[in-house]
Amino acid sequence: MRLHRVRRTMAAAAGVACMAAGILTGCGSDGGSGGGESAGGVTKLTFAASTLGDPGRGPSLTKWLEEFNKSQKAVQVSAAAVPYPTFGQTILTQMGSGQGPDLIRFDMPEFESASDAGLIAPLDDLIDVSKYDLLKQPDQFMVHDGRRHGIIFEASNYAMFYNADLIKNPPKSYEEFFATAKSLTKDGTYGLAFRQTEAEEAGVWQDIFNYVYGFGGAWSDGTKLTINSPENLKGLQAYKDLYDAKVIPRGADAATFRRMFAEGKVGMELNNGGYVTATRGQNPDLNFSVAPIPFPVRKQGAILAPIVINEASPSKEAAATFIKWVLEPGNQVRLQEILGASSVATVTKRNPEQLEKTPFLTVFDDLTESSLPQIVQGFEAKTPDIRKVVVQNVIAALQGTVDLKTALDRAQQQATELAG
Numbered sequence: 001m002r003l004h005r006v007r008r009t010m011a012a013a014a015g016v017a018c019m020a021a022g023i024l025t026g027c028g029s030d031g032g033s034g035g036g037e038s039a040g041g042v043t044k045l046t047f048a049a050s051t052l053g054d055p056g057r058g059p060s061l062t063k064w065l066e067e068f069n070k071s072q073k074a075v076q077v078s079a080a081a082v083p084y085p086t087f088g089q090t091i092l093t094q095m096g097s098g099q100g101p102d103l104i105r106f107d108m109p110e111f112e113s114a115s116d117a118g119l120i121a122p123l124d125d126l127i128d129v130s131k132y133d134l135l136k137q138p139d140q141f142m143v144h145d146g147r148r149h150g151i152i153f154e155a156s157n158y159a160m161f162y163n164a165d166l167i168k169n170p171p172k173s174y175e176e177f178f179a180t181a182k183s184l185t186k187d188g189t190y191g192l193a194f195r196q197t198e199a200e201e202a203g204v205w206q207d208i209f210n211y212v213y214g215f216g217g218a219w220s221d222g223t224k225l226t227i228n229s230p231e232n233l234k235g236l237q238a239y240k241d242l243y244d245a246k247v248i249p250r251g252a253d254a255a256t257f258r259r260m261f262a263e264g265k266v267g268m269e270l271n272n273g274g275y276v277t278a279t280r281g282q283n284p285d286l287n288f289s290v291a292p293i294p295f296p297v298r299k300q301g302a303i304l305a306p307i308v309i310n311e312a313s314p315s316k317e318a319a320a321t322f323i324k325w326v327l328e329p330g331n332q333v334r335l336q337e338i339l340g341a342s343s344v345a346t347v348t349k350r351n352p353e354q355l356e357k358t359p360f361l362t363v364f365d366d367l368t369e370s371s372l373p374q375i376v377q378g379f380e381a382k383t384p385d386i387r388k389v390v391v392q393n394v395i396a397a398l399q400g401t402v403d404l405k406t407a408l409d410r411a412q413q414q415a416t417e418l419a420g
Contacts, residue, residue: 043318045077048091049105051154051305053081056281057274060338067334068325075318077103085200088384095119095310102313103322105153107202108141108304108373109383115144116381121309122147126320132327133347138304141373150306151323153335156272156342157367158210158300159290161279166267170291174238177268177294181247184267191247193257193266194239198395203254205387206301208394209374210270211235214295219386222378225415227390228408235295236394236404243398262286272303273341273364290341290360292367302371303342343368379419386415 047065052058062079069076080101082090088110094100095114106114114120123129124147135155142150160177162170166184171177181191195203212219215235220226242248249257249266258275260266262282269275270293279286293300307326309319325331327345336344337354341364350361375383390411397407 041074043075043315045075045103045313045315045319045322046080046101047077047103047105047322048080048082048087048101049153050082050084050087051105051274052079053083054274054278056278057338057340060277064331064334064338067331068322071325072321075321077322085202088202092119095312098312100310100312102310102315102319103307104310105305105307106150108306108375108380109202109205109387111150111306111308112144112375112380113384114308115149119311120144120149121311121313121316121319122149123151123309123320123323124148126309126316127151127323127327132345134345135343135347135368137369138302138343138371138373139345141304141375142306150308151327152304152343152345153307153326154274154303154305154339154342154344155368155371156274156303156305156339157364157371158206158270158272158293158302159363159367160268160293161261161271161275161288161290162268163261163264163266164287164289165264170289171294173294174296178238178242178245178247181242181268182245185245185247189265189267190249190257190260191267192242193248193252193261193269194242195254196243196248196395196398197251197253198392200253201388201391204391204395206303206374207270208236208239208391209301210293210295211239213299213301213372214293214297216297219376219390220378225376225379225386225412225419227386227415228405228412233405233408236397236408238295239394240398240404258282261288272301273343274303274339275341276358277338277340290363292363298370300367300371301374302368304373382419385418389414389418 052061058081065077065079088107091100091104092110092114138152138155142148142152160170167180171180184191194207212232212235215231215238217229217231217235218226249260257266259282261269262279279288307323309316313319332344332346333348336348341361355361376386379386393407393411396402397404
């Protein structure tokens with residue numbers, strides 16, 4: 001259940017109402033959003049997603065959008081790629097000023113903030129979801145305060161990726177995980193990689209989520225924040241111990257260390273199913289595999305990414321036409337193939353050829369019931385603010401300016417004040 005909802009008002013700062021030139025078509029002087037009719041009576045929509053800029057999946061997703069455009073006479077969708085690190089704030093700023101793309105693929109924290117602020121159009125009267133065999137466990141998070149605000153675009157569980165040439169038997173406990181990372185770190189090769197800089201705040205949150213929940217912790221109990229709980233301290237201490245052991249390329253951003261993994265210079269990484277396609281895109285010959293994260297508790301994060309319609313869009317019916325096309329069985333299967341090891345909105349069956357090429361797909365599928373979206377339960381709309389506080393304090397502890405327990409105590413106090 002969602003508790004302690006606080007209605008948020010999204011204020012757009014002057015001068016930042018439009019994105020960089022050319023990203024979106026809705027930044028005109030009329031203040032409208034992306035949709036509109038051309039002279040020929042065709043409704044033109046903009047779809048924004050950080051994954052459109054993914055070097056592995058982006059080109060295929062763009063072609064997939066072109067398939068929609070070829071199938072339609074009255075509606076056309078154009079892609080808008082916005083870099084992941086700035087995606088959420090950029091789009092929320094647009095929407096807060098009554099502009100922005102018609103269709104957005106959000107991550108959950110920003111989805112909750114936008115829903116709570118009334119920036120997302122309810123879908124109940126636009127799409128009859130009873131027609132579709134939706135995934136039940138993750139789909140429950142698409143309903144906000146009793147109204148459906150999203151349809152799952154991608155549900156991607158986190159697991160442990162490992163270089164099968166460097167690691168013959170994947171670790172099955174944290175102790176083995178630590179020892180493996182340490183033994184592989186030599187001669188320019190690192191045993192592990194994760195994000196650990198404030199510049200990648202959203203990514204650090206995704207990474208530490210696995211350590212918190214994997215050691216039996218949680219950010220809240222549903223009614224109050226539990227950031228400084230003993231379980232959270234234990235999980236984040238495990239994260240810090242790996243940082244202190246220098247088994248990761250310190251300071252490297254995600255793009256850098258993922259390239260290193262593809263080049264065989266990183267042995268392990270905790271990542272979501274979408275990383276399969278991206279990795280193969282960088283190095284089709286890399287011999288890697290996947291196993292469950294070897295932490296004490298089988299509970300991990302998931303990238304749960306809804307597709308939504310901007311409340312400011314003047315073309316909601318046309319936008320719903322696109323979402324209905326996305327939900328068609330054949331298009332769902334094609335989308336899942338593009339996304340890699342992720343799931344989509346509906347129940348699909350992986351074909352034998354897929355499983356022969358990628359037998360570890362079932363590892364991801366089996367984690368669906370134990371995966372959680374990376375939000376603070378009971379404080380969903382406040383997640384971006386809480387995330388910022390937590391990440392700032394955890395990074396301070398990594399850098400040695402404060403001990404970890406003090407950092408979490410401070411994060412608990414600051415986040416509680418923010419949450420009201």
